[in-house]
Structure formats: structure tokens, C-alpha cells
Amino acid sequence: xxxxxxxxxxxxxxxxxxxxxxxxxxxxxxxxxxxxxxxxxxxxxxxxxxxxxxxxxxxxxxxxxxxxxxxxxxxxxxxxxxxxxxxxxxxxxxxxxxxxxxxxxxxxxxxxxxxxxxxxxxxxxxxxxxxxxxxxxxxxxxxxxxxxxxxxxxxxxxxxxxxxxxxxxxxxxxxxxxxxxxxxxxxxxxxxxxxxxxxxxxxxxxxxxxxxxxxxxxxxxxxxxxxxxxxxxxxxxxxxxxxxxxxxxxxxxxxxxxxxxxxx
Amino acid sequence: xxxxxxxxxxxxxxxxxxxxxxxxxxxxxxxxxxxxxxxxxxxxxxxxxxxxxxxxxxxxxxxxxxxxxxxxxxxxxxxxxxxxxxxxxxxxxxxxxxxxxxxxxxxxxxxxxxxxxxxxxxxxxxxxxxxxxxxxxxxxxxxxxxxxxxxxxxxxxxxxxxxxxxxxxxxxxxxxxxxxxxxxxxxxxxxxxxxxxxxxxxxxxxxxxxxxxxxxxxxxxxxxxxxxxxxxxxxxxxxxxxxxxxxxxxxxxxxxxxxxxxxxxxxxxxxxxxxxxxxxxxxxxxxxxxxxxxxxxxxxxxxxxxxxxxxxxxxxxxxxxxxxxxxxxxxxx
Numbered sequence: 001x002x003x004x005x006x007x008x009x010x011x012x013x014x015x016x017x018x019x020x021x022x023x024x025x026x027x028x029x030x031x032x033x034x035x036x037x038x039x040x041x042x043x044x045x046x047x048x049x050x051x052x053x054x055x056x057x058x059x060x061x062x063x064x065x066x067x068x069x070x071x072x073x074x075x076x077x078x079x080x081x082x083x084x085x086x087x088x089x090x091x092x093x094x095x096x097x098x099x100x101x102x103x104x105x106x107x108x109x110x111x112x113x114x115x116x117x118x119x120x121x122x123x124x125x126x127x128x129x130x131x132x133x134x135x136x137x138x139x140x141x142x143x144x145x146x147x148x149x150x151x152x153x154x155x156x157x158x159x160x161x162x163x164x165x166x167x168x169x170x171x172x173x174x175x176x177x178x179x180x181x182x183x184x185x186x187x188x189x190x191x192x193x194x195x196x197x198x199x200x201x202x203x204x205x206x207x208x209x210x211x212x213x214x215x216x217x218x219x220x221x222x223x224x225x226x227x228x229x230x231x232x233x234x235x236x237x238x239x240x241x242x243x244x245x246x247x248x249x250x251x252x253x254x255x256x257x258x259x260x261x262x263x264x
Numbered sequence: 265x266x267x268x269x270x271x272x273x274x275x276x277x278x279x280x281x282x283x284x285x286x287x288x289x290x291x292x293x294x295x296x297x298x299x300x301x302x303x304x305x306x307x308x309x310x311x312x313x314x315x316x317x318x319x320x321x322x323x324x325x326x327x328x329x330x331x332x333x334x335x336x337x338x339x340x341x342x343x344x345x346x347x348x349x350x351x352x353x354x355x356x357x358x359x360x361x362x363x364x365x366x367x368x369x370x371x372x373x374x375x376x377x378x379x380x381x382x383x384x385x386x387x388x389x390x391x392x393x394x395x396x397x398x399x400x401x402x403x404x405x406x407x408x409x410x411x412x413x414x415x416x417x418x419x420x421x422x423x424x425x426x427x428x429x430x431x432x433x434x435x436x437x438x439x440x441x442x443x444x445x446x447x448x449x450x451x452x453x454x455x456x457x458x459x460x461x462x463x464x465x466x467x468x469x470x471x472x473x474x475x476x477x478x479x480x481x482x483x484x485x486x487x488x489x490x491x492x493x494x495x496x497x498x499x500x501x502x503x504x505x506x507x508x509x510x511x512x513x514x515x516x517x518x519x520x521x522x523x524x525x526x527x528x529x530x531x532x533x534x535x536x537x538x539x540x541x542x543x544x545x546x547x548x549x550x551x552x553x554x555x556x557x558x559x560x561x562x563x564x565x566x567x568x569x570x571x572x573x574x575x576x577x578x579x580x581x582x583x584x585x586x587x588x589x590x591x592x593x594x595x596x597x
Contacts, residue, residue, distance in 0.1 A: 156368035160432065163326055164382040165355035167348075178372040 003250035010244060014062040023053035025060040026212035037232050045236050048222065052212075058237050061214040062244070068130055068199045068215070069192040075134025077188055080141025085176050087142070088149025089168070099146065102139050110136040118207050133195055133202075144187055148180040182256050189252030193245040216241045267340075268301040269439060269472050270325065275299075275334035275344075277317070277324045277496075281547065293546050294320040296496035297334070299573065304439070307466060307473040309487035309504070311480060311519065315543050317496035318476045319363075322442050325474065326358055327351050356386045359433035363445040365425035369417035376413030379403060379432045386436055402431045406461060423454035427461070434465060441465075442474045447482055455479075459486055480523050484508055492516050495546055495554040498573065502580040512582040514559050515539075553585060561586050 028050050037045045037054075045055040087098035114132040121128040152158065153176065161171050200217015202208035209215040216237050223234030277295040282288065295317040302308050310318045323329040325336055327343065336344040343354060359382070362368035369378050379399045383390055390398070400410045406427040417425055426446060433441055443462065447455040459482055466473055477483050483490055483504070490507050492500040492515060500513040511517040518539035541558040544550055550557050556566040563586065571583040 156362045156364055157370040159323075159328055160360070160362065160368050160429070161370075161381065162328055163355060163358075163360045164432070165352040165385045166381065167352075170385075175370050175372075179370070181372075 003247040003254060006243065007247045007251060010062060010240070010247070011066060014059045014066065017055070017059045021053060021056050023056050025056045025214065026052065028052055037236070045232070048226075048233055054233065054236050057214045058216070058219060058240055061216040061219050061237060062240055064209055064213065065196045065199060065216040065241075066244075068133065069196040071130045072133040072137055072195040072199075073188055073191045075130065076137030076141050076191060077184070078138075079134075080138035081145050081177060081180070081184060083138065084142035084145025084147075085149050085172050085180065088146040089153050089172055089176055091150075091153075095146075099143075102142055105136075106139050114202060114207060133198055137191060137195060141184070141187060141191070144183060145180050148183055149176055152176055152179050181259055185255045185259060186252045189248045189255070192248045196241070196245070216244075267304070268337075269304045269306075269339065270300075270302040271335075271337045272298050272300040272325070273335040273337065275321070275324060275336060276332045277320050277329055278332040290547050293496050293549060295324060296546075296549070298491075298493075298496075298498055300491060300498070300501070302440070302472055302474065305466075305470050305472055306489065307475060307487045309483035309490040310474060310476045310493060311478060311483055311490060312493035313478065313519075313543055315546070316493045317546075318478075318493055319444050320496075321493070322360070322444050322474060322476050326355075326360055326442055328360075352385070356382075356436050357439040358442065359436065359438040359440070360442040360444060361426070361429045361433050361446045364449055365422050365429055365446075366417060368429050369425055371417055374414050374416060375403070375408075375420075375428055378417070378428060379413075379435055382432060382436050398435060399431075402435045403428075405465075406431045406434070407457075421454075422450050423457060426450065426454075426458055430458075430461065430465070434469065434471075437469055438471055440472045440474065442476070444476045445478070446475075448477065448479060455482065462486060480508075480519060492519065495543065495549055497554055498581075498583065499555065500580075500582045501573075502582075506577075506580060512576070512580060512587055513555075513584050514561050515555050518558075518560075553583075 045053075045058065047054055048057065083098060083102075087095045110132075113136070117128050117132045158171060158175060161175055166174070196216065199208050199215060200220065203215050203218040203221070209218055211218075219237035220234060220241065223230075223232075223237060226233045275295060275298045276293070279292040279294060280289045281292045282290050298321060300308075310321060312318050320329060324331050327336070327346065331344045334344070335342050338354060338358075343351065346354070369375075373381075376396070376399055379402060380395050383395050383398060387395075396413070399413060403412060404410055408424065408427055408431070412420075412428075417428065420428065429446075441462075446462075447458050450458060462473065462475075463486060465471070473486070475483060475487055487504050489501065489503050491498050492507075492513065494515050500507065500511070500516045502512065507516060508520065511520055522539060539558055544554070544557055550567070552565075552567040552569055553559070553562070553571050556562040559566065566585055569585060571585045573581045573583045574587070575581050576588065
């Protein structure tokens with residue numbers, strides 16, 4: 001509950017907060033360069049090396065990171081759950097074929113795919129970024145769901161549904177998917193931070209979010225370079241990232257308990 | 265029997281086992297040639313040891329497993345090759361209850377949703393309110409209060425879960441109820457309640473029952489006729505009373521002798537006649553009579569010739585070469 005509230009709060013601040021500050025995320029304040037937080041000016045969390053307001057930039061970064069994390073996770077959830085459940089439930093040759101596709105995609109170096117995608121499209125287009133990240137992220141999800149499905153499809157309640165005449169789509173959507181939700185939710189909440197980190201990594205390589213836009217990853221990267229002289233540039237975005245990731249992890253546990261009728 | 269509800273003709277269910285690169289696939293003969301007829305409103309018991317193919321037979325009848333060869337004839341129509349879509353309308357009339365009551369209920373659905381599922385498939389024209397009232401009625405009929413519909417299966421005991429399973433199976437008023445060891449996972453006192461409930465339902469709705477069990481006492485109470493399976497083959501079919509009073513096949517005799525008698529004076533004397541040995545592997549069944557390896561009456565001829573079902577005393581059938589050799593007809597070994 002606390003975790004969920006905190007995530008909602010951070011999201012809220014991330015979207016409303018920048019409007020409260022007089023500064024824009026890419027405006028350079030020539031009078032206040034690399035000012036620490038708490039200095040007598042209206043840069044509440046200080047400025048970076050170029051004099052841009054760190055508070056506004058961090059919140060803009062949270063916005064982008066959250067969007068990428070959530071959307072990429074949703075993409076991977078959707079494809080992964082359907083793919084894995086179908087492969088596991090149908091079984092046989094179709095299962096083999098579907099899982100070999102997963103194996104092949106696994107073995108492709110996804111960094112190259114992302115590089116190719118980002119050269120084909122406009123650089124720094126974050127939608128291409130989700131697409132690329134989501135397309136890689138569903139593979140593990142599909143494997144997890146397939147494994148769960150294999151164990152569930154042997155249960156008698158599936159046989160009972162078959163005996164009642166429920167068709168394959170009905171069994172998949174009504175009986176199998178709800179029963180794999182537990183592990184899927186946990187993995188999904190672990191995926192969101194992974195996606196956020198992956199995005200930061202791409203930004204670091206110059207493939208992700210482009211200057212002057214900011215994501216948490218690129219801010220941390222910048223901050224790390226100034227760590228010895230201006231530690232706040234690292235601490236402010238890192239603090240947000242750590243809080244977010246922890247919240248998502250707690251949320252995962254909470255959701256699993258809430259969604260399982262057996263634990264009520 | 266005139267116009268049986270269901271008849272099986274030479275039904276075989278074999279499984280391919282062994283998937284090794286260098287090993288040949290072999291056939292596991294789970295059900296190996298069963299001929300059987302089930303009358304309307306009749307309760308037929310299927311008994312035998314673990315692994316003799318009882319449950320496989322039950323599932324093959326419902327087409328939950330494919331038949332390898334032979335026919336399943338339902339109301340005069342062969343259904344063993346029917347497609348999934350072709351089977352769907354037929355499933356309305358054939359339902360099943362399972363051995364493990366809790367495992368047979370989806371833990372994510374409420375009891376109301378579980379019992380309503382067959383209605384959603386077979387009576388989609390029903391409104392939500394109609395469905396709800398049909399569900400509540402059936403739940404009350406099986407002895408559960410109406411307010412259970414919003415609760416989840418894990419909140420109930422084994423006996424209650426089995427009642428929910430029965431309600432799900434009976435909500436469409438099927439013509440055939442297959443019971444796959446429905447009481448073997450329950451306490452003895454609950455077993456009696458469930459058997460009584462099945463008897464009441466049979467009286468009220470007039471459905472036929474196929475009752476798979478290794479519990480001979482339960483079968484005796486509920487069933488009109490009994491078929492005894494050994495290694496996938498029927499060895500004896502007889503009306504219940506006659507089978508229990510005078511088993512014709514040595515295997516039936518062995519099974520009956522293995523039922524413990526709650527009398528410390530009598531019980532030790534009977535231990536000597538209990539069946540020895542293990543069930544042979546259905547991958548490599550013995551030649552001739554499959555039971556000969558454990559049969560107290562086996563003679564060398566049993567290894568050469570496979571016994572066929574023969575009818576005697578009008579309504580009994582037995583598959584034993586030595587039947588009727590040296591004893592009164594109908595009298596067991």
C-alpha cells in the first residue's frame with residue numbers, strides 16, 4: 001500500500017511538479033551554474049554543470065523513465081503471456097516451433113537491433129525505444145508463462161473445463177492466464193526497473209533519450225562524472241531512481257498477495 | 265440390452281512411451297479391448313487395482329483421451345472420431361466428477377462461476393439472473409447453502425469441494441455422470457454422505473452413472489453392475505449382488521478377499537488367500553491370459569491362449585479359460 005501510494009505520488013509530482021518551478025528543463029541559467037541544493041535562489045535542488053535546473057530535469061527524467069518502463073513492460077506482458085500460454089497449452093509441434101522462435105530472438109544481439117532501429121527512425125524517438133525494449137523483454141516472460149502453463153494444464157480443473165466443453169481460447173483466458181498471474185506480476189514489477197535501467201544504458205550509449213531531454217539514466221550518468229565536486233548531481237536523480245525501483249519491488253509482492261484468493 | 269445409452273466396442277487406448285533417440289517407442293496398453301454396454305439409468309462400477317486402466321477408460325469414454333481403436337457409441341452414434349466442435353453439444357449430456365475435489369476446481373474462480381461454467385458453454389442464451397438461480401438451486405440440491413457462490417474453493421473442506429464438483433456436473437442435468445474415484449480422497453464418514461448424495465441425485469434425475477473406484481464396498485452400495493478390469497482388459501462383468509456373492513474370476517475373488525473385515529478373529533485366516541505379486545507392466549503384458557502370472561489357478565495352457573469373454577448364467581460374463589472346469593457354474597474358485 002505504502003509502495004503504491006508512493007509510486008502514485010512520484011508520478012503525480014513528475015507530471016505536475018515541473019510547472020511549479022519557474023525554470024524550463026532545458027533553460028540554461030548563466031548566473032547559477034553547478035549550484036548545490038538549498039542555496040538562496042529558486043533552483044530548489046540545485047543546477048547542473050550548464051546551469052539547468054536539476055529539480056525540473058529530474059522530474060522530466062522520471063516522466064520519461066516511467067513511461068518507458070511501463071509501456072515496455074506492458075508490451076512484453078501482452079506478447080509474452082499470450083505467446084507462452086499458447087505454446088505451453090497447445091504443446092507438441094507448435095510449442096516447439098514457438099519456443100525455437102524465442103530461442104532465436106534470444107540469441108540475436110539485441111543491442112544491434114536497437115542500433116539498427118534507431119538509425120532507421122529519428123534518433124531519440126522514445127517510441128522506437130519502447131518498441132525495441134519491449135520486443136526484447138517479452139522473451140523471458142514467454143518462458144516463465146510457458147513453464148507455469150505446463151504445470152497448470154495437467155490439473156484436474158482444466159480437464160473439468162474440457163469435459164464441460166470449454167474451447168481452447170476460453171481455457172487459456174479464463175483458466176490458465178488468471179492462474180499464472182502470480183509469478184507474472186512479480187516478474188513484471190521486476191521488469192519495470194529493468195526496463196528503466198536498460199533505457200538508461202541505451203541513453204548512456206547515446207542511443208536513448210537525447211540531450212537536452214533527460215531521463216533518470218542520462219542524469220545519473222552526468223552526475224557520476226561530477227561525483228567528486230558536485231555530489232548532488234548524482235544523488236538527486238539516483239534518489240528518485242532508487243525510491244521508484246524499491247516501490248515497484250514492494251508493489252510486486254503486494255499485488256501478488258492481493259490477487260491470490262488463497263491468501264485472503 | 266435394448267437401446268443402451270452408451271456402448272463400447274473393442275475400445276483400446278494405447279499410449280506411445282519412450283522418446284529416446286536410440287530407443288524404440290513402445291505401446292503402453294492402458295485399455296486393451298473393452299466391450300461394454302451401459303443402460304439408461306444404470307449405475308455401473310469399474311473396479312480394479314491402481315494402474316489397471318480404470319480412469320483411462322473413463323476419460324476415453326468422455327473423449328478427454330483419444331481412443332486408439334474400437335468404438336464409443338453414444339445413443340446409437342459412434343463418437344470416437346468426432347471433432348472437438350462436434351463433441352461440444354454432446355458434452356452437455358456427459359459430465360465427470362474427479363478424484364481430487366480441490367484440484368478439480370479452479371482456485372481463481374468463485375464457486376458460483378465454477379458451477380455456472382457448463383451453463384455458459386451450453387446455454388449461452390440464459391441471462392445472468394437465470395444462470396444464478398440455476399446455480400443456487402443446484403448448490404442447494406447438493407447440500408450447500410446458497411451464499412457459497414461468492415466464496416473460493418480453498419475455503420471449503422474436501423467433502424464440500426466434492427459437492428461443488430457434483431453441482432457443476434449436474435447443473436446441466438446430464439444423462440451420464442462419470443465418477444472418477446470420487447470418494448477415495450475423502451474421510452470415511454464423508455464418503456458415505458457423497459455416495460448417498462449420488463444415489464439421491466440418480467433417483468431424482470435418472471442419469472446413468474459410471475463409477476470408477478477401487479473401493480469395493482462403495483461400489484457395492486451404489487452400482488447395479490460391476491466390470492472388473494485387469495491390465496486394461498475386462499475379466500468379469502456381473503450384476504453387483506452376484507459378483508460379490510460368487511465371483512467367477514480368480515482375480516475378482518482375490519480383490520474381494522483383500523477387502524479387510526473388521527473382525528480380528530476372521531481377518532488373519534484370509535490373509536493367506538490374498539493376491540501376491542505386482543501388476544505386470546502394461547508395456548509388456550504376459551502372453552495368453554494377462555492374469556496368469558498371479559493367478560492361483562493358472563495352468564500351462566493359460567500362457568498360450570488368451571481367454572475370451574464368455575457369457576454364463578444369462579447375464580454374467582467372465583474371461584477365464586478354467587471357468588466352469590471343475591466347479592458348479594457360477595460358483596467362484
